[in-house]
Amino acid sequence: MSRLTLLAAASTLVLLAAGAHAETVAITNARIETMGPAGEIASGTILIRDGRIQAAGASVAIPADARRVDAKGHIVTPGLVASDTSLAAGEVEGEASSDDFAGATSDLSASFDVSLGINPASMLIPVARVGGVTRALVTPELSGHGDKKGEKLFAGQAAVVDMSGGTDSITRRQVAMVVDMGSDAMSHLGGSHASVLQLLQSNLEEAASYAANKNGFERGAHRPYRQSKEDLEALYPVVQGRMPLLVGVHRVADIRRVLELGKRLKLKLILDGVEEGWMMAGEIAASGVPVVVDPLANLPQSFETLNARLENAAILQAAGATVVIKGPYVGHYARQVRYNAGNAVAHGMPWGAALAAITATPAKVFGVGDRTGTIEAGRDADLVVWSGDPLEILSVAEHVFVRGVEAPVTSRAQDLARRYSTLDPNQPPAYRD
The missing domain is CATH 2.30.40.10 (Urease, subunit C, domain 1)
Incomplete structure (x- = not known):
C-alpha cells in the first residue's frame, strides 16, 4: 500500500x-x-x-x-454550505460509471433518493473541505449533467451531507424534490415549456388524488395513473406542503408561472437558477419563495437566459428575497461557492448578505438550520x-x-x-x- x-x-x-x-x-x-x-x-x-x-x-x-x-x-x-451539487455522489465528470446522482431508468423519477448513492469516502470531499465547505446540498441531476436523463420530469430527492467522511455523514435525507422546468426538460418532455408545466401540474394533482384514495389504489378501483406507486408515494409530502419542491427555472415568464402554480396548489417552493429573476425581484420577494442563484451566470447561453446579468443576486437580495448562492454543479468545484459569493459582493450584494447566502441561509432553507x-x-x-x-x-x-x-x-x-x-x-x- x-x-x-x-x-x-x-x-x-x-x-x-x-x-x-x-x-x-x-x-x-x-x-x-x-x-x-x-x-x-x-x-x-x-x-x-x-x-x-x-x-x-x-x-x-x-x-x-x-x-x-x-x-x-x-x-x-x-x-460553508455548497448548494445544488453532485459532491459525494459523483467522482469523474463525463464518466457515467462513477456517477450516482441520476437514475438511468424512468421507473424511478420522484422516488429516486440521491442519499442512497452518497459515497462518504469520495476523493472530492477533502477538496471541498480545503475550500471551507463542511456541508452540501446534494441534488439529483437537474439538467445537462450526464447521459441518464430518460423520460423523466422529477430528478428525485435531494439530501444534506456533511464533509466528515464518516458513515453517519448524511445530515438529512429527502430534503427537497427536484424538478427541471428548463429547456433540457422541454427537449424530452413534449417539446414545449407549456407541456412541461402541464405535466408537472398533472403529476402533482395525480399524487394528491392517490393520497386521498390509497385504499382504492390497492383495490384497483381508480383511474389509471401515469406514475408508479413509488413515485406517487414520494410526491405525497410535496403535495401536502411538507417537502419543498426545488424547481430549476430560468426565464421570467416561467418563473411567474411556477409561482402561480405553487400558490394554486399550496406548494412549498424553492426556485433554482432564476437567471432572469432580477426582472421580477419584487414579485419573488413578495412570494416568500427562496431562490438559489449562481452569481456568475451572466451569459445568454440559451433563449431562457437572454437577460442574465451579474447583478441578479444583489437585486434579488435588495428586494427582500431569500437568496442562496451556489457554485458549479460538478462536485470537483464545490469549493468555488465562496468565489461566487465574492463576485456577488463585487456586483452590489452586501458582504454580510453574501456570506449568509453560503452559510446560515442555505442551512435554514434546506431544513438544517438547527444543526449548522x-x-x-x-x-x-x-x-x-x-x-x-x-x-x-x-x-x-x-x-x-x-x-x-x-x-x-x-x-x-x-x-x-x-x-x-x-x-x-x-x-x-x-x-x-
Whole structure:
C-alpha cells in the first residue's frame, strides 16, 4: 500500500471517529462572524465540546483540558454550505460509471433518493473541505449533467451531507424534490415549456388524488395513473406542503408561472437558477419563495437566459428575497461557492448578505438550520478559521472543523503535488526499495 493511500486512510479514520472521540477545543483570539443573533464578535472565543458549540463570545471560560487554537485575530465563520451539487455522489465528470446522482431508468423519477448513492469516502470531499465547505446540498441531476436523463420530469430527492467522511455523514435525507422546468426538460418532455408545466401540474394533482384514495389504489378501483406507486408515494409530502419542491427555472415568464402554480396548489417552493429573476425581484420577494442563484451566470447561453446579468443576486437580495448562492454543479468545484459569493459582493450584494447566502441561509432553507449555518451554542461545530477575507480568492482555510473534529486541510491532489515536487534525484524509485 502506498504512503499516500495510508495517509488518506488515516485522515478518513480520524474523521470517522468524530462522533465518539470529539475533543474539547477552544478557538481563541478570533473575529467571529456568527451569522446568528450575536452578529460579529470582534475578538472572542469559541468553545467546542462533544462535537457541538458550547459557547461563543468575548468572555468564555476555557476548561483546563481544552486544546487551544489561536486564530491570531483572523476571521472565523460557520462552515460553508455548497448548494445544488453532485459532491459525494459523483467522482469523474463525463464518466457515467462513477456517477450516482441520476437514475438511468424512468421507473424511478420522484422516488429516486440521491442519499442512497452518497459515497462518504469520495476523493472530492477533502477538496471541498480545503475550500471551507463542511456541508452540501446534494441534488439529483437537474439538467445537462450526464447521459441518464430518460423520460423523466422529477430528478428525485435531494439530501444534506456533511464533509466528515464518516458513515453517519448524511445530515438529512429527502430534503427537497427536484424538478427541471428548463429547456433540457422541454427537449424530452413534449417539446414545449407549456407541456412541461402541464405535466408537472398533472403529476402533482395525480399524487394528491392517490393520497386521498390509497385504499382504492390497492383495490384497483381508480383511474389509471401515469406514475408508479413509488413515485406517487414520494410526491405525497410535496403535495401536502411538507417537502419543498426545488424547481430549476430560468426565464421570467416561467418563473411567474411556477409561482402561480405553487400558490394554486399550496406548494412549498424553492426556485433554482432564476437567471432572469432580477426582472421580477419584487414579485419573488413578495412570494416568500427562496431562490438559489449562481452569481456568475451572466451569459445568454440559451433563449431562457437572454437577460442574465451579474447583478441578479444583489437585486434579488435588495428586494427582500431569500437568496442562496451556489457554485458549479460538478462536485470537483464545490469549493468555488465562496468565489461566487465574492463576485456577488463585487456586483452590489452586501458582504454580510453574501456570506449568509453560503452559510446560515442555505442551512435554514434546506431544513438544517438547527444543526449548522451559524455560530451559537448547541449547533454542530462546523467552523472555519480563515487567513483573510473568506470571500477573497487568495484567502485560505487555515483550520476546518466538521462536527467538532478538526479535518486535514489537504487533498490528494495537494499530496501528490508535494510528493512529486520534492523528489530527491539521488534516491531510487520506491518500487526498487
